[in-house]
Amino acid sequence: MSRLSFVLLLLIALIAAIGVFVLKHEVQKLESELANVHRSIVNDQEALHVLKAEWSHLNQPERLKDLASRYLSLAPLAASQIVRFEALPFRAADPAVGILPDSSQPLPGGPTLASAGAEQ
Amino acid sequence: MIRRSAPLSRPCHPCGLDLRPTRGPVIELEGRAKHALETGRTRLVAAGLGFALAFFILAWRLVDLGMGGTAAEPGIAETTTAPLATGRADIVDRNGVVLATTLPTASLYADSRLVPDPVAAAKALAAVLPDSSEAQLAERLASGKAFIWLERQLSPREQYDVNRLGIPGLSFQREMTRVYPQGDLTAHIVGFTNVDNRGLAGMEQAFDERLRGSTDPLALSIDLRVQDLVAVEVAKGIADFDAIGGVGMVLDLQTGELLASVSLPTYDPLKPAAASDEARFNRATLGSYEMGSTFKIFTTAMALEEHVVNLTSGYDATHPIKVGRFTIEDFKGKHRWLSVPEIIIYSSNIGAAQMGRDVGTERQQRYLTALGLTHKADIELLENAAPQVPSPWRDINTLTISFGHGIAVSPLQMITAVGATINGGIFRASTLLKNENGTPGVRILSEDTSADIRWLLRLNALVGSGKRADVAGYLVGGKTGTAEKLTKGHYAKDKRVASFVGAFPMDNPRYLVLVMIDEPKPQAETGAWATGSVVAAPVTGRIIARLGPLLGIAPIAPEIASESDEALIPVVAKAKWGGGRTLASN
Numbered sequence: 001m002s003r004l005s006f007v008l009l010l011l012i013a014l015i016a017a018i019g020v021f022v023l024k025h026e027v028q029k030l031e032s033e034l035a036n037v038h039r040s041i042v043n044d045q046e047a048l049h050v051l052k053a054e055w056s057h058l059n060q061p062e063r064l065k066d067l068a069s070r071y072l073s074l075a076p077l078a079a080s081q082i083v084r085f086e087a088l089p090f091r092a093a094d095p096a097v098g099i100l101p102d103s104s105q106p107l108p109g110g111p112t113l114a115s116a117g118a119e120q
Numbered sequence: 121m122i123r124r125s126a127p128l129s130r131p132c133h134p135c136g137l138d139l140r141p142t143r144g145p146v147i148e149l150e151g152r153a154k155h156a157l158e159t160g161r162t163r164l165v166a167a168g169l170g171f172a173l174a175f176f177i178l179a180w181r182l183v184d185l186g187m188g189g190t191a192a193e194p195g196i197a198e199t200t201t202a203p204l205a206t207g208r209a210d211i212v213d214r215n216g217v218v219l220a221t222t223l224p225t226a227s228l229y230a231d232s233r234l235v236p237d238p239v240a241a242a243k244a245l246a247a248v249l250p251d252s253s254e255a256q257l258a259e260r261l262a263s264g265k266a267f268i269w270l271e272r273q274l275s276p277r278e279q280y281d282v283n284r285l286g287i288p289g290l291s292f293q294r295e296m297t298r299v300y301p302q303g304d305l306t307a308h309i310v311g312f313t314n315v316d317n318r319g320l321a322g323m324e325q326a327f328d329e330r331l332r333g334s335t336d337p338l339a340l341s342i343d344l345r346v347q348d349l350v351a352v353e354v355a356k357g358i359a360d361f362d363a364i365g366g367v368g369m370v371l372d373l374q375t376g377e378l379l380a381s382v383s384l385p386t387y388d389p390l391k392p393a394a395a396s397d398e399a400r401f402n403r404a405t406l407g408s409y410e411m412g413s414t415f416k417i418f419t420t421a422m423a424l425e426e427h428v429v430n431l432t433s434g435y436d437a438t439h440p441i442k443v444g445r446f447t448i449e450d451f452k453g454k455h456r457w458l459s460v461p462e463i464i465i466y467s468s469n470i471g472a473a474q475m476g477r478d479v480g481t482e483r484q485q486r487y488l489t490a491l492g493l494t495h496k497a498d499i500e501l502l503e504n505a506a507p508q509v510p511s512p513w514r515d516i517n518t519l520t521i522s523f524g525h526g527i528a529v530s531p532l533q534m535i536t537a538v539g540a541t542i543n544g545g546i547f548r549a550s551t552l553l554k555n556e557n558g559t560p561g562v563r564i565l566s567e568d569t570s571a572d573i574r575w576l577l578r579l580n581a582l583v584g585s586g587k588r589a590d591v592a593g594y595l596v597g598g599k600t601g602t603a604e605k606l607t608k609g610h611y612a613k614d615k616r617v618a619s620f621v622g623a624f625p626m627d628n629p630r631y632l633v634l635v636m637i638d639e640p641k642p643q644a645e646t647g648a649w650a651t652g653s654v655v656a657a658p659v660t661g662r663i664i665a666r667l668g669p670l671l672g673i674a675p676i677a678p679e680i681a682s683e684s685d686e687a688l689i690p691v692v693a694k695a696k697w698g699g700g701r702t703l704a705s706n
Contacts, residue, residue: 045203056301060305061305076666079668082593084674
């Protein structure tokens with residue numbers, strides 16, 4: 001009886017020791033993996049930081065202006081190009097387009113095209 | 121001595137711990153032996169208790185840990201990577217565009233004893249480092265010293281190129297360097313640092329502690345797009361009139377934020393030592409100038425607020441005013457009675473001086489102090505000029521200050537004070553830090569007075585000296601200013617400061633623009649004049665024309681604009697444009 005329990009205890013101690021060892025090894029591996037990830041995060045952050053500075057440098061208004069004048073046919077927006085929505089005229093009746101609502105019939109809940117046109 | 125009555129049944133039985141009376145034979149001890157045994161027993165009990173206690177504590181701790189009951193350890197092992205520490209926080213504009221940042225750079229040094237072929241190495245290095253000379257490199261590499269600097273602060277590309285050469289004996293030292301990606305565009309605001317990354321000028325200096333102690337970027341009120349367009353237009357104005365410098369500022373009237381503050385000429389913040397003192401001088405905040413006629417806005421505001429005048433009253437501007445040895449005259453004078461709106465649109469010195477006289481010295485001082493014109497402006501920059509105010513403040517000073525002479529203030533103070541007269545009468549200190557909630561304001565004028573000033577400035581842009589600043593689609597209002605520069609104690613006729621302050625849209629002003637051109641020379645195509653109306657007003661107009669669409673201010677349709685402008689023409693001025701009775705004949 002006592003011999004059996006002794007062997008059993010020894011076995012348990014052995015398993016526990018091996019378990020602890022394996023666990024420690026595992027943790028060490030994870031920790032070094034974590035340190036690697038941290039290092040690469042710091043590296044990426046640094047690269048990002050440099051790239052942000054470069055982005056700002058490349059977006060100098062002076063440079064963008066030069067590029068825009070060479071490659072785009074765009075100009076700064078003028079006030080005359082902006083109109084209010086209410087100032088937009090209704091589209092004129094165009095037979096080529098086809099179906100247009102009958103202007104004599106009032107649209108549900110809205111003015112007729114004719115009267116709206118007259119208001120303009 | 122030992123009396124053995126029977127063999128021991130349990131030889132290991134600890135003495136004294138069994139409380140049961142032993143029935144069998146026991147060892148009976150007597151005398152000294154008994155005493156020694158008693159002592160040993162007591163000691164054993166004490167040691168046993170001690171061990172028991174220690175093991176109990178260990179066991180309890182194990183249970184405690186096993187239950188996970190400790191608060192000190194979080195359930196999940198959190199690991200956070202700290203934000204990149206560069207030693208100095210970035211400075212960004214209001215939209216997050218980087219204006220100043222700290223970059224790691226590599227500096228190249230060599231142990232010349234390890235370089236096998238100095239001549240070939242120097243040749244290869246000179247090819248990838250454009251700033252270095254081959255002869256100098258060869259000399260240094262052949263010197264035999266253990267440590268020599270070859271090139272400080274290489275760019276990442278240069279470092280890569282040097283690495284690729286694979287020359288033995290070369291190494292890099294990592295250093296942190298302050299970099300300004302936007303170059304000279306924001307130099308006067310952002311400032312610069314020394315080699316140890318300590319701020320020496322601008323916001324770098326003013327917020328040195330904050331920048332070194334934090335990794336959060338410092339957001340300025342500056343909008344880089346606005347800064348650029350103002351810089352371009354002011355530079356054009358300077359070039360057109362062959363001037364020595366200029367200032368352009370844009371103020372958000374609702375929050376007190378400066379969207380742009382340009383001082384030209386400017387300098388490269390990476391090489392501040394190479395710039396002249398003139399270029400490093402921030403005219404917008406550190407320069408103080410006699411502003412001239414733009415001060416008539418303040419004179420009119422205080423006269424209206426104190427009910428000294430109303431919009432239909434006026435003054436006789438037929439003859440110059442003589443006070444002692446001074447004569448106050450009008451530039452292109454009308455030589456007749458002028459109403460208050462006419463005093464503004466013709467920029468009459470005689471009229472403004474009389475208005476100032478009626479307001480009085482004491483009240484003028486009080487209003488100018490409330491407008492922040494008699495003491496240093498409240499701004500973050502340390503480059504902040506104290507205004508030059510007369511001391512003592514005689515009555516003649518009151519007269520000249522009414523039209524902006526005899527007092528010198530910085531453009532920053534000027535734009536802040538004009539802002540207070542048109543934003544509804546609230547004085548709000550301007551700021552260079554992003555603050556969308558607005559800086560706290562103090563009421564100094566009534567809403568009505570402010571509305572009258574807005575009306576007068578809009579009128580001036582329609583029919584007065586500010587015509588060249590008007591922009592189709594936006595209700596612009598503003599006032600010109602031309603002042604002779606005080607050099608060596610007297611006014612120089614040919615050295616002027618031409619300025620314009622203009623706001624838009626005038627029915628609910630959102631942005632205020634100040635343009636000041638220093639020493640414009642008269643040009644053939646603009647006539648013999650280099651005044652605020654021909655020099656600074658067109659620049660302001662061009663700035664507003666681009667600013668409006670950029671900042672999302674809805675333009676108003678031309679027919680609506682002309683209708684509301686029709687209503688603006690004052691009763692007293694209508695004689696000229698619409699007929700009817702004129703008060704000028706009264």
